[in-house]
Amino acid sequence: MSVELAEGGGWTTRDLTPAQVVTLAAHEGLLRMHPETATRWRLRAKDRVGSVRLGSGDAAVQLTITPKVPVDRLLHLVSYAPDKVHFDPRPVAAEPRPDLLPALAHAFVSAADRALLHGVLHGYRETSDTLPVVRGRIRHADQIRRRPGVPVPLEVVYDDHTPDIPENRLLLAAARRLLRVPGLDLGQRSALQRITARLEGVSVLSAGAPVPNWSPDRRNARYAHALVLAELVLRGSSYEFGDDGPIAVDGMLVTMWRLFEAYLARAVGEALRHRVGGRPEPQDRSFFLDTEGKHVLKPDLVHYLAAPHDGVLRPSAVLDAKFKTSPERGDLYQMTAYCVRLGLAEGHLVYASGTPGRVDVPVGEGRLRIWRHVLDLARPWRDLSADILTLAETIDGARTTRAA
Template identity: 80%
Template sequence: MNLRHTRSHRCGDLARPIELKEGGGWTVRDLTPPQLATLADHPELLALHPENATRWRLKAKDRVGSVRLGSGEGTVQLTITPKVPVDRLLHLVAYAPDRVRFDPRPVTAEPRPDLLPALGHAFVSAAGHALSQGVLHDYRETYDTLPVVRGRIRHADQIRRRPGVPVPLEVVYDDHTPDIPENRLLLAAARRLLRVPSLDPGLRAALQRLTARLEGVTLLPSGARPPQWTPGRRNARYSHALVLAELVLRGGSYEFGDSRYLAVDGMLVVMWRLFEAYLARAVGEALRHRVGGRPEPQDRSHFLDAAGRHPLKPDLVHYLPSPHDGVQRPAAVVDAKFKTKPQRGDLYQMTAYCMRLGLGEGHLVYASGSEGVVEVPVGEGRLRLFRHVVDLSRPWRELAAAVEALAESVDAARTARAV
């Protein structure tokens, strides 16, 4: 067997991953003993049941994405396709990047017509918004050797390197430059996407315009770790684009593996965690813009018991200043449930949140189902437990509008209680 045939055989093996669907039924596959051992080591990803000695039934659990598992003869490329369309998934990831687990090992995946355009266009749109007010600059301390004084002379370096020689001078100065981590991330992501063949011409042109605007920014060396950046007021308009840039570099590195397949980094998303983090951040930001105050996603500062041994874990607590003393106190509590049907335990949990936080209503948010309200007698009053639905299958603009409507409903329920 010649080298070319061997390479083609290997590529063919990797090109046929085990493909499952989130929330789908059982899939029957032939597995070798080494492959079976690999999959058995990852019960968090899928369930396994035998059909016979070599055939097994497989069903995906609550993660989506693509990842290569094991090594050698036990190598398995597992792809779990989400029920949520890709552009909606990227919209969620942009709010909650910390809920995505990346696997640094390359895997192969057939180019899907909806995946790459969604990622590329989302990044271009976000980067265009980030640069709409101009390229971000910052001051950077620069060490240099110059014939004239600029900034401060580094006397120790001058004496050590050029004793008794007046020029050139060893100086340090603050340089106002676009060559900062935020712009390096944008440039690296744009260049990475431009290396993908068969891009939509409009998307390729937009990426080229983006790289032209980032003149003077250093391109990251191949294989270098993405630079770290700290969110703040200075770079707030960049935040969405930077999240997507990191996704491109760490979890969507689309490189040609051979003439048919794209090599991508493994990426797994736990959908219920992603949904919870998205709802907490998106609704929290919507409430902050609507009524002010302070949103606290995944607030862990409250406890069920007086001894503080049993923490409460609501997805969002929104705080507003009290009209009496100005101290910020809980004004609303929201908890997301990535379920198709509400369960009685959800009501018990929200009742505990409301009673400990001193609130008259709570808000449960589901990914599907029907809306409603449950009234719970407590003492001489009643708790109102609202059931909302944010349908992830809707286009992302409608999804964003649904979040705004949800924030309006939360605020309306709070205002009604206050009256």
């Protein structure tokens, strides 16, 4: 059976069998349950969104929690923070959305462009070949078997430094598949074609070939976001392009407040780095409230700039994201602690909705300014990137004005 709930919605009443009740009760992190009768239950979603298949057989339930944020905005956030998404390999059914795949294409292009910004990743691959000269080492057994007594050509094996590695094959396959998506605008198609052109020399996956395996490491760290999205594009039968009926997609669950925090920290951090340089540190955990180091501070973003007198990187801005409908007094206390400990006169709280403003907090003989910004996720996804740049400009402007 299928159960659909809404993020932040009210209670929904559904008829459930005892087996289905057991299935849903085993996943109390996803929803709340209260019985009305033995077979009739009131259900309410918690803070995750997505769709996942739970249980099996007669106890199976396809649970879908629809986000308040439209799917294209959700995918834009995921492109910056794919590590905050939990994928479930059990397929679920979903209705085709005309904006789903174009939005996914936009998210993938954004991540792939960042991955390839400093060039295409290369790796070493062992290659066997027949050559007129020695390269690497001779495969003596093959040489004797194939050409006994003949000195050339030689059967050799060598390490080839090549772009034809799993990471690039994954990016190329995803870009080629997205080029078949109907409804892409000219800019998206051009961007995808640009990505395929940059991956010249990379093998094209044959039809039905398994998705290339890769493991995150230091070498491919800059590819990580793009690779996760590429896997989403290619995942089994995740997307049946051109089919007007339901499509099979892998289960996916997202905790929205965690996703919002990670997206905002990484997106604003990148924007500040491009604007003024320095080093952004999302989820910085290097400061403590107390002298004994027992109470760690957890701002979502600290941006470091080189001090003019000695060139040492020091905190220049602090930001914390709040996926809430209205500010709370505790948010001000928290940001005050961040500013005092980091030695900053400005702090920035960013909400997903509400009204912007500023609160002045007296500290000793001075004042802290705590800014309340709003990043409206209801705006079209094409505008969110521009809003991030505006937010970074505002944060830098507040710091520069105060310093003057």
